[in-house]
Structures are given as C-alpha cells and as structure tokens.
Amino acid sequence: MNEIEIGRGKRGARAYSLDDVAIVPNRRTRDPQDVSVAWQIDAFQFEAPIIGAPMDSVMSPATAIALGRLGGLGVLNLEGLWTRYEQPEKVLEEITSLEADASNAFNPAVTRRMQEIYSAPIQPELITARLEEVREAGVVVAASLTPQRTQEFYRTVVDAGVDIFVIRGTTVSAEHVSQNQEPLNLKQFIYELDVPVIVGGAAGYTPALHLMRTGAAGVLVGFGGGATGTTRRALGIHAPLATAISDVAAARRDYIEESGGRYVHVIADGGLGHSGNIVKALAMGADAVMLGTSLARATEAPGAGWHWGLEASHPDSPRGDRVKVGTVGPLEEILYGPSHHTDGTSNIIGALRRSMATTGYSDVKEFQRVDVVVSPYQAK
Template sequence: MTYEIEIGRGKRGQQAYSLDDVAIVPNRRTRDPQDVSVNWQIDAYQFSTPIIGAPMDSVMSPATAITLGKLGGLGVLNLEGLWTRYEDPAKVLEEIAALKTVGAGHYDPAITRRLQELYSAPIQPELITARLAEIRESGVTVAGSLTPQRTQEHYKTVVAAGVDIFVIRGTTVSAEHVSKNHEPLNLKQFIYELDVPVIVGGAAGYTPALHLMRTGAAGVLVGFGGGATGTTRRALGIHAPMATAISDVAAARRDYLDESGGRYVHVIADGGLGTSGDIVKAIAMGADAVMLGTALARAEEAPGAGWHWGMEAAHESTPRGDRVRVGTVGQMEQLLFGPSNHTNGTSNLVGALRRSMATTGYSDLKEFQRVGVVVSPYEAD
C-alpha cells in the first residue's frame, strides 16, 4: 500500500524515507557476534561479506579489486575509467588528487573542466583485456562495469577477457530505453545471450526494478550511485530516498520470486552508504548486499588518495558530481574488519554489521531483512 500526501492542490506525492530517517530496533534475543554469518552468494559465486566495491576510479583499481576480493568481497572495475584510457593512470590520479579547489565547498568549474579533459581520452580495448587479466591472475572473482551506452561497443572484449560477473551501471537504467536516434540495448536479449551473471541498475522503484528482474538479471542495483559525490538532485531534480527505494525493490523481488516460480534476484543497495550504520539499515530494509563508494574510498590503498569522484563528474555535457575530500581512516582490512579507533562508523564496517545483527538476534543476512524498523529521523548533535 502506498500512502500519498498533498503537495498543494494540484499535486500528490509518495512520502519517502532516507536511511537517516529509519533505525532498527532490538528483538527479544541477542547473539554472540561470532555466531553471525555475513556470507553472501550470487549465482555460483560465494563471498564472506556482502561488500561490493563501486566501479569508481577513486575506489577501485585492479590492485584494490584484488585486495577486496581476497578479503571476501567483490571489487568491480570501471571499464570506462582511467584504467582503460591510460597505460599508466598513476600520474593522472596524482594530478586529480592535487587539483586545488578555488573558494569554499567542493564545487569548482575548473576542476570539472579538467576531469572532462582527462576522461576524454579514448577507451583502449587492449587495456580492458589487460586490467581484467591482472585481476584474474590473482584468483579472485573478476567483475567489470560498463554503462548502458557503452555496453554494445565493449561487451565482447569484456567477456573474452574472462569476466565472471558483468555489471551494467548507470544513473538510472530501464529495461525499455526508447530512442529515435539509435538502436538501444535490448537488455533482455543481451542477458539471455550472455554466459555470465549480470548485475544491472540503478533502479529506484518497484516497477522499474520488476522490469529489470524480468530481463534475467542476477542482481539489481538500487539507487543512483555516487551518493557523496553526486549532484543529480541539484542538476536534474532526481533523487531516490534509499530506505524507501530499497524496500520497494525488495517488494519487487518478492513478487518476481512468485511470478517466476522461484527465481531469486539479488537487491544491491548502491549509493549514499557512507557509514556502517547505513550498511546495516540498507540490509534491514531488504538489500542482499551493498555497493560502496565513499566508504571504501577512505582506505589507504584507494586510488583517489583520500579524494572521491564518480564518472558523472566528468560527463562531457551534463556533469553531475564533484570531487570531494573523504580522507583516509586506515588500510582496507582495518576499514572492513577493524580494530577501529573511529566512533563515527567509518571503519570496522563488517564488524559493526555483525554486532547489529547479533544485538537484534539474527544469525544471517536473509534473516536480518526481517528486523523491526522505526521511522526516527536522525538529529545530529
């Protein structure tokens, strides 16, 4: 049931909630955190944590994807980013980190212009092959991401390189893209013909998510990604309060499970998950796993060197993101598993998830999706 409120006399809208608006509540029992399982599996691939590294150049390089994979997560490499445009992107990354912001805040047209210039270099298919081969040689699960606009152009190279999981990620992705200018990607046919599981998104509501599930996707990304760096709401007026979005897409998963006779599609929260509390609440609202950008950009190994930005920040005509300073809190292993000396939820992310599950009495992630929640908007001290 959807409740709408009046927005003046001529418009009604759904009341939607962000993750800051909700909180979980304890159950009648507690558990030992060591007895809690945070294992996650999608298709044939098993992971000891439900953590996916977002395909953002400030977060995932081949090296950090390997590190995250060895720590039990899944690193997704941006196959349209600096790693596939430059033979040696280290100097480019150093330049981006060294760019000086003029004035207060993150917004600086000069930085945006320079990002656009750097990302105008052509994608080199041989570098796609080389980067994915580097990850494969380490023995971890290999995942790469393309936008819907680039998928037709590069997917054969990606598949030939031996990718295990294919991610199609955009600001918003629909199963039915309409264009008068070019032949759009037929998502259902594409996934049907592909021999690897596909994760696709973002989707922000019940109906678009259900349509994506019907294409055969193994997982659906919820949200628009790039939460800390994105300016999509200011630039395009589009926003998806994540608590409501995850709950709506989880409902689509439930209904599609019944419609398809038992096919389970994973719901992956993507965007605006900067702290361990956000991760906890995303899973409580129905997510199976989380895709992290800002949270992992704070790792000492992260390519952004304490800075964070997304592909939207370098869009050639409609940039919708900024380069933001997130700092560093420790090595990736410490960031995920502790020990932590941070009280703000920026490290020991998995440990905090375990403790929340134990405190509320749940033993695995699927059970934890049933935890009680309350609407209780967060008020900063």
C-alpha cells in the same frame, strides 16, 4: 502507498531515507561471532556482502584484488582511467592535486580538466589487460560499463574472462526509447551472455520488476555516487534509499512468485558512507551493498583521500563533484577493524555483526526481517 497532498494540483508518496529509520532490538540476542555475513550470487560466494563501486577513486586492479582477497567483490570501471591510459598513476596524481575551493568540492576548473582527462579514448587492449591482471590474482573478476558503452565493448569484456558483469548508470530501465540510435535490448543481451549480470540503478517497484524480468542476477538500488553525485541538484532526481530498497525488495518477492522461484539480488548503491547506513540498507531488504565513499577512505584507494565518479567528467552534463573524504586506514581495518574511530568509518563488518547479534539474527537473509521504526534524524 501513503500519498500526501503537496499542493492542490499534485500528490506524492511519502518516502524515507536511511537516516529516517532505525533498527529495533528484539527479545533475543546472539554472540557476534555466531553471526554469518556471507553472501552468494549465482555460483560465487563471498565472506561479506560488500561490493566495491566501479569508481576510479575506489577501485584499481590492485584494490579490486585486495578487496577480493578480503572476502568482498571489487568491480572495475572499464570506462575509467585504467582503460584510457597505459600508466594512469600520473593522471590520478594530477586529479588529486587539482585545486579545490573552500568546500573541497565544487570547482569549475577542476570539472573542466577532468572532462579533458576523461576524453581520452577507451582502449580495448587495456580492458583485456586489466581484467587479466585481476584474474591472475585468483579472485572473482567483475567489471562495469554504462548502458551507452555496453554494446560497444561487452564482447571484449566477455572474451577477457569476466565472471560478473555490471551495467551501471544513473538510471537504467528495461525499456529505453531512442529515435537516434538502436537502444540496448537488456533482455536479449543478458540472455546471450554466459555470466551473471547486475544492472541498475533503479529506485522503484515497477522499474525494478521490469529489470528482474530481463534475467538480471542482481538489481542496483539507488543512483550511486552518494557523496559525489549532484543528480538531485542538477536534474531534480532523488530517491530516498530506505523506501527505494523496500520497494525493490517487494518487487523481488513478487518476482519470485511470478517466475516460479527465481531469486534476484537487491544491492543498495549510494549514500552508504558509514556502517550504520550499511546495516540499515540490509535491514530494509538489500542482500549486499555497493560502497564508494567507505572504501575511498582506505590508504590503498587510488583517489588518495579524494573521491569522484564517472558522472563528474561527463562531457556535456557533469553531475558529480570531486570530494575530499580523507583517509581512515588500511582496507582491512575499514572492513574488519580494529577500529579507532567512533563515527562508523571503520570495522564495517564488525558493526554489521554486532547489529545482527544485538537484534538476534544469524545471517543477512534473516536480518531482512528485523523490526524498524521511523525516527527522523535530527543533525546536531
């Protein structure tokens, strides 16, 4: 590790964000149509390495179905509005109409009202109904709970017929210590389930390696909620994503050798609002990306141009804002084009194909070997 002296009493490793790195073309190029962006986890195959983040402004049962039909994976937030309200549309309309301040983000009155809205109890029968709605559409059923809620509701989720289970929190560790309650034993929990489990976030080699040892099928890298999260400001916690992905990819490599060949997928989560960062996340070693802001810009998105995460409504320590991201176009256009924007907000898969073709790689796994350089970004 390249440690530098911060001051006489503290040293730290130098870390890089995705904005700090750039992809370098090689001697070979390809036709973009010859490039495969397919992704497979466990027995489930997808046409694109795209996962819809379990955020109420991004994924409803309808948008999860739409994303599934477009070749991605939509993950439903089982602690969100669709499991708290029989008719969440009215609540969504209220959230999107709440008055913002001049920056279209922070407003204590908005946060207070969202805390009230999300204080409604989660209804197990609504968990079952929402997952059945997705299953009846014939797409892969994926759902998410935080570690704190997993033990309470996972049996309902499994009984409803989930295909992929996601445990997603700001930071998830394989060993949580608590003197107040029995912590979730991830290794035992994953062992007893009959479905692949994706767990995170993690942001370093050691915590990721421990998560892999629990039997997880995939590890989320990052803290999610890139555009909406305030974890850095509120808690002082931040992990530059280029370095984090590279470190977790190294843990995956070593775990393959340690386990005798078991492959755990690395999934970048957070701060991927434009196609260039999605491309660079895969180049740094990710197998897939979990998208919030990019998909929140779709005309079908429940947030209607607004974006927020579950952290924004935490009853005691909210660590997120409701942010205006605008609307770009239909979900299909955002993923596959044709694009009418030059800023990387639409035709995400087309951009990925073109980057892979320009650097000469034929699939995502090969593309993880692409050359990169450190090139700190200077905003204009």
